[in-house]
Amino acid sequence: MKTPPSFWWQPGLSPKALLLAPISLIYGFIAARRMRAAAAYQSRLPVICIGNFTVGGTGKTPFALKLADLLKAAGHRPVFLLRGYGGTERGPLLVDPGHHTSGQIGDEAFLLAASAPTIVSADRAGGARLAETLDADLILMDDGFQNPALAKDLTLALVDAAVGVGNGFVLPAGPLRAPLSVQIRRADALVLVGEGDRADAVIHLAARRALPVLEARIAPEDTGRFAGQRVFAYAGIGRPQKFFDTLRDLGADVRETMSFADHHSFTPAEAQDLITRAEAADLQLVTTSKDMARIAASEGEIFHWLARESDVLDVSMEIKPEERLMTLITDALRRRAFRA
Structure with missing residues (x-):
């Protein structure tokens, strides 16, 4: 991924964003229609999605690692599922750190595989089917928030409090992967990462939808x-x-x-x-x-x-309150069990 342009993170409509706005309208329309599509595959394992509204890093991988630790401490057996951005392999494949290279599966996969079984798959449904063959009781999907291929039981949307959603425009005029109004409807909880006041617009939308808001901080070790x-x-x-x-x-x-x-x-x-x-x-x-x-x-x-x-x-993720996060997961698992 190329370094995002600086005008994405500047408030307001810059000349460059204005120039790209017509393309963003088309991209946003297509992305919104895709997100509204019905999920193509319902895994027999519960799926917890860790995503974000924008391109770029918001701490998804440290959050996923911390969540996996919490789940394992609670007696769960999570398996990670991710696309493997930056790698050539499309999968689905089970990561073997002693065999695969970063050029094949990307960097996040190596970090996740040190914590729990990790599957790389561009086809999220195919990756879920592989996960179902393992000794796992739930899937932690790193990214894939905007992807409708796999049904999600709980979606946690991470937002960097220092930059928020940038200028609020969809690609390529801004960093949003789809219109924020569409994305917020697919989130079950908001996680503010770090410190800052640039996420106020997202917090306001979350409040209107009565979404739970958690806080997280990446702390150096x-x-x-x-x-x-x-x-x-x-x-x-x-x-x-x-x-x-x-x-x-x-x-x-x-x-x-x-x-x-x-x-x-x-x-x-x-x-x-x-x-x-x-x-x-x-x-x-x-x-x-x-x-x-x-x-x-x-x-x-x-x-x-x-x-x-x-x-x-080395860094680790601190989540506040952890109890609220685990309650959200427990409730989602209960809803799924009730539907079954």
Whole structure:
């Protein structure tokens, strides 16, 4: 995924957004009609969808990992289902971290597979059918909110409180994947991630529909480790600047940064350049867990070298209140059991 244009996140109708508005109207009409379509497949396993209204990162993967931990603690056996963005495999396939590469299945799949069985499938219904053959009692679908191929029992829509839904326009004039008024009707709960006041419009719509609103925060782990370190930070995620700012907040002396597009596949030349520049300036390379997943799974000695030379800022998701989230899931499972 290319880096989203900056005008997407600026309030109001910019000249560039205005120019693209006619295309957005067509795209939004098609996306809305697709979302209104009846679900094509009802899995025999309950499906919990973790999605968002816009393109770009909102913390879906850390949220999915945290939710899987909560579910396992409650006695459930979740299986992850995702498209595998950035990979070449269309699936459905069960991820084997010792066999697959990030070029095949994408970076999120490696992170999720460390927590629970993980299926990559462009066809969500086909992925659900594969999940039904495993020792699992529910499906956690990472993304796929706008995809009608698989019926969902509970949909949790994540919103980054710092950027909200940007300028409020549909692709390509803005970051929305479909008109917000259509998407909000498919959400069962709203999860505000981080701090900020840019999600007010979404909160207002959620209140009108009486949707539960939860809060979540991505918290760095082992926070004292980077204090005083001279750092060269690099990242290929939805919002690299957020990662760089977090390192600074932890006391790191961030001397250089390099941003790549979300899900970026590093080339050998880029890996060599990062290593060379860091060594020349006597800086410690630091990246994100998602980037490290791609690097560690890439073939070639230069990527193994980059992995050895790079430190990782690990993060985890805090959800408030956890009890409310688990109640939403329990209620959804009960409704499904009652319908059956």
